[in-house]
Amino acid sequence: MRNPSMASKVTCSSSSPASGSTTSKITPCCSKEGLKRGPWTPEEDEVLSDYIRREGEGRWRTLPKRAGLLRCGKSCRLRWMNYLRPSLKRGQIAPDEEDLILRLHRLLGNRWALIAGRIPGRTDNDIKNYWNTHLSKKLISQGIDPRTHKPLTPESSSCFRPLAPEPNLNNNNTTNHQRNSPSMDEVSCGGNEDSIKNNTNDHLEGIIDHHQHNNWQNYNALLALQRTTNEENDEHIGYSTGEDVFSSLLNSWVYDEVFGYSIYGGSINFSQSGFDDECKRFSDHVNKCF
């Protein structure tokens, strides 16, 4: 990929205090001069893999020094997470994985980490890249707006920029999404019951923000779910854990055509059912899960 000799000429501008606004913080990890950048060599990969196998993941900031690498911790973490982890699946995205990505994206939007969390062996970067290079174009070619999963209108298609960020009308939008939605691992791997419930609620808020932003039809249905979740949280009536509920709903939505159309199996069918019907069906989902 990148030519190392070229890459090494690039300075780590992100870490420079003078590079950005006054609010940007220094990132000490990358501020050291003399750190290597650009593509990883097989030797570096070996050093990093060996070290993590011996000492385990974590403490990324100090890892390079301990492992004897001239890289910043952030770079080491990224290399491990996106490329070296033994659990990663390499190679082509399979048709069933593609199908799942499409379905999850329809529900979750550009929540790559969340999507990746439900596709074993794939990273958020894999999925993001695959989306940008394959799926968004595929949807466009089928007359579907990849942001909203709705039919492309002349207006939306003429102004659509596949790789450009969405207009950020609200400065808090993107960043709130990022932190409002812990990964499935974060939700499921720790914390007491309350924290699990709160995390699930954050999941829902993030998704609702996304749907509202995209003016999606199921916005009200998601609001209904959040209300239900809140009531359950308040009253401490018997319920499954938040993760169970979220996971169960997601699983059922992913393979349900309640939200409109199917682009799979070669045909595109847009549902003509009314919004009320969708809400009713969704309400049934909620009732089943609580």
Add this chain to the structure above:
DNA sequence: AATGTTAACAACCGCCAGTTC
């Protein structure tokens, strides 16, 4: 064969929330 364009994807950037000191 040379040049231009596009596809693919690894790596970087800026930012944020949570944690630690």
Add this chain to the structure above:
DNA sequence: AGAACTGGCGGTTGTTAACAT
């Protein structure tokens, strides 16, 4: 309490390979 650190996220860039002209 607040500053600094840390890990993680989504967005974006840059390089190479493959393909087209």
